[in-house]
Amino acid sequence: QVIALVGVPTDIGAGHRGASMGPEALRVAQLAEKLRRRGLEVVDRGNLHGPMNPWQPPQNGYRHLPEVVAWNTAVHAAIHHELQAGRLPVMLGGDHCLAIGSISAVARHCRESGRKLRVLWLDAHADFNTSQVTPSGNIHGMPVACLCGNGPRELVEIGEQVPATSPDVFRQIGIRSVDEGEKRLVREARVDIYDMRHIDEVGIKRTMEEALEGLDADTHLHVSFDVDFLDPSIAPGVGTTVRGGPTYREAQLCMEMIADTGRLGSLDIVELNPAYDKRNRTARLAVELVESLFGKSTLMRGPD
Numbered sequence: 001q002v003i004a005l006v007g008v009p010t011d012i013g014a015g016h017r018g019a020s021m022g023p024e025a026l027r028v029a030q031l032a033e034k035l036r037r038r039g040l041e042v043v044d045r046g047n048l049h050g051p052m053n054p055w056q057p058p059q060n061g062y063r064h065l066p067e068v069v070a071w072n073t074a075v076h077a078a079i080h081h082e083l084q085a086g087r088l089p090v091m092l093g094g095d096h097c098l099a100i101g102s103i104s105a106v107a108r109h110c111r112e113s114g115r116k117l118r119v120l121w122l123d124a125h126a127d128f129n130t131s132q133v134t135p136s137g138n139i140h141g142m143p144v145a146c147l148c149g150n151g152p153r154e155l156v157e158i159g160e161q162v163p164a165t166s167p168d169v170f171r172q173i174g175i176r177s178v179d180e181g182e183k184r185l186v187r188e189a190r191v192d193i194y195d196m197r198h199i200d201e202v203g204i205k206r207t208m209e210e211a212l213e214g215l216d217a218d219t220h221l222h223v224s225f226d227v228d229f230l231d232p233s234i235a236p237g238v239g240t241t242v243r244g245g246p247t248y249r250e251a252q253l254c255m256e257m258i259a260d261t262g263r264l265g266s267l268d269i270v271e272l273n274p275a276y277d278k279r280n281r282t283a284r285l286a287v288e289l290v291e292s293l294f295g296k297s298t299l300m301r302g303p304d
């Protein structure tokens with residue numbers, strides 16, 4: 001299967017500038033070349049285009065809502081196009097608001113092809129805020145809520161079916177920062193959250209077994225990888241670091257266990273912010289982890 005890289009150079013939904021440089025940082029870290037070296041076929045579609053970041057304060061609880069709609073409309077069309085053509089899309093963000101466009105496209109494709117959807121949300125944050133409870137107005141803190149129908153009409157309606165998906169398709173892993181009002185919302189929606197305490201208590205292996213449970217031959221697995229999932233000591237190049245995240249080895253095992261399912265159908269790599277990084281090390285780490293996600297491992301491990 002051909003992997004299609006789709007760059008989305010914007011920080012329109014974030015509270016810090018610089019995630020717009022994410023796609024180029026991943027290219028500089030040789031994402032395409034490293035995957036090709038593994039024998040995979042990769043096409044780089046270049047970057048999507050959209051409005052400049054006007055850097056305005058929030059209005060009615062949302063910062064840059066019209067611009068966020070414009071970018072996500074472009075993402076939805078591009079990702080759906082790749083899926084329709086049988087390719088495996090990798091969205092190079094960009095901030096995490098762009099998951100509204102990508103996951104709504106994946107959900108639409110699953111409906112059209114009669115497949116089930118599972119979304120692994122690797123993140124320090126639950127991204128389940130609404131305009132009522134957001135502390136920031138930044139829409140990168142709201143994509144999961146929007147995808148579940150809880151958000152402004154213009155965003156909730158991207159992807160035709162409203163809501164695009166439902167809380168039960170999500171498994172959130174690595175969570176360690178949930179805002180006060182957001183806690184009530186994730187609880188009410190019964191979002192399946194494997195927070196850092198859960199990982200501490202049962203370990204990353206058991207956590208991933210739980211999150212991946214019930215996948216079958218016709219499940220499409222989407223991974224939404226917010227780079228702030230990782231501990232800031234290994235991944236400083238993000239706008240909103242939260243200490244106490246997965247270590248290098250925990251992250252590797254997480255990616256390898258996803259690869260082992262053989263069900264990966266699409267991927268977002270978001271929130272990478274080279275302005276906060278040193279010598280592109282966070283992009284290089286992200287590329288290394290994505291190699292594992294696509295099957296790289298130390299030894300060959302068979303069923304016997």
Ligand code: DIR
Binds near residue numbers: 129136138141177228
């Ligand atoms: C915070 C930060 N929960 C907010 N969110 C995210 O502003 O809603 N940072 N996603 O990466």
Ligand code: MN
Binds near residue numbers: 271
């Ligand atoms: Mn996020």
Ligand code: MN
Binds near residue numbers: 083084108109113
């Ligand atoms: Mn389709």
Ligand code: MN
Binds near residue numbers: 123125229
């Ligand atoms: Mn995050």
